[in-house]
Amino acid sequence: MPPAITYIDSPDELAAFCKAIGSSPWIAVDTEFVRDKTYYPKFCLLQIANGSRAACIDPLAIEDLREVEALLFNRAITKVFHAARQDLEIFFHRFQAVPAPIFDTQLAAPLVGHPEQIGYASLVSATLGVTVDKEHTRTDWTQRPLSAAQKEYAANDVIHLAALYPKIREQLDRLGRCSWLADDFAALENPGLYVNRPEDAWERIGGLERLKPDQFALAVRLAAWRENTAQQNDLPRNWILRDEALLEIALRKPRTRDALQALRGIDSRAVQRYGDAVIALVQTPDDGRAAPPQPRRVQRRSAQTEAVLDAMSALVRLRCIEHTINPAVVASRRDLEEALESPDSAKVLQGWRRALAGNDIRAFLEEKAILRMRGGELTLNGRD
Structure with missing residues (x-):
């Protein structure tokens, strides 16, 4: 049975709720905001659930959010999001810091067999067999009062997320892949992501x-x-x-x-x-300061470069066969091109992708490993 939904628009109610869930090992978190007419997102609603309790917290009615801040920045509590970046931007601008630690179900989903960047509704449907109501997707969350249907819609986002998290976490644990996500989750804690210079x-x-x-x-x-x-x-x-x-x-x-x-x-x-x-x-005349590097025009790749990309793609497929992961989740053709052109920022050379295939790609490009056939199977440097 899903938890009852509490709508919180007073400091006393907020304090009681935060105290009640303050010892939870994890909480599911979501926000509603509007930025159609502003540069910065306007924080309109905060939803939190822990599997047994769920609340919609109204930051437009409650000016003092120190109780929420203490909850979000308690490092003993994992904060679970789906596609966390926009929510974390909200918190960064409100609290001048980023909550941690983070678990992002969108980042985790490909490691348990789902497509990369899967949407929330699709993941809920695939994992829980629940159809997410989209009736209030275009709600103006600045308007008050919110209807009962709007509150239920908002709360369901974290109620379903709270049901998703243990299932995805159990699958990751069974596959031994939780540690693969550590770098990706830590990267979300970088305040620089949320500053537009x-x-x-x-x-x-x-x-x-x-x-x-x-x-x-x-x-x-x-x-x-x-x-x-x-x-x-x-x-x-x-x-x-x-x-x-x-x-x-x-x-x-x-x-x-x-x-x-x-x-x-x-x-x-x-x-x-x-x-x-x-x-x-x-x-204004040029002030003589060094200009940033200008983007290059896309050049037609040589046949030799295409052959190198083919070999890199084969290496990715080799590793994905071993780990039963869709190669498209690990690296697209463009990702492999980036590994050739800008290795420091290439996605396939970061986070869990680095551990899965990126280190081997780098070794191959640095001529420290060789792709070859052995016993009718593709191997890397004879180690497989």
């Missing part, structure tokens, strides 16, 4: 590889200005300037309001509000 904002913009160096330098300045402006005014960055408009400005370098207004994709309100700042950026 204006100087790095250009990295989220596609199409920069087709710009000339001076145009690229201007795009970097424009992206940093837009990010700063969005943060300071708590507005979506695309409300300041859309990506396609930013690229057009970098290409054309308009030096007057009329020239700016004539560009494709430029909103007249944006010209009115931000035109002078944009033109000033266009006219």
Whole structure:
């Protein structure tokens, strides 16, 4: 029988609930937020369950969340999420820190036979045989009062998650794969994941590889200005300037309001509000500081490189056969290309993928291991 749902909108109720579940070894956690009209997510609801209790906590009604903070940052309690990153961003902005330790069912699911980045509803259906109600997916969670149906919808997210966690954890333990996820979960605790530095904002913009160096330098300045402006005014960055408009400005370098207004994709309100700042950026001379590396144009790979990728793919398949894991979960063709081009950041060389196949890929690329046939089977360096 599912636990009863408590709706908490007073400090006394919150204190009583946090005390009641404070000795739990783990809790399932979810949030509801809105960011359609803001840069930062607006924290609207917090759901917590431990298998026997479940609550929806209203942060719009309760200003002091120290009881929740103590619960979330108690390292004796594992915090279970599905696709944790957005929820953790909420907590980072609210508490200036990231809860730990973390268990993310979306990251764990591929290690017990599910597709990579499986959605919450699909995982609940596959594991529990329960169909998740999607009626309130588009709810405006800032509105009060919430209906009984909205509260039930929100609470069910953590009630199902609390039922999922022991099952997935048991499967991981049986397969001996819990330790594989340690690096991935620890990475989620890095506060740097939740800080958008204006100087790095250009990295989220596609199409920069087709710009000339001076145009690229201007795009970097424009992206940093837009990010700063969005943060300071708590507005979506695309409300300041859309990506396609930013690229057009970098290409054309308009030096007057009329020239700016004539560009494709430029909103007249944006010209009115931000035109002078944009033109000033266009006219700003290069200050001589080292520019970030410009993205490279995609080059056609040589036949030799394709052959190396084929060998890497064969190595991944070899390891996946041993561990009965779908190779697509471990490394796509693009992931293997990244291992060739940028090994320090390649996904297949990080976390559990590194232990499963990444270390062997690195050894193969460094000519410390050899793929060969033995007894009609593919082996690595004769060790298999």
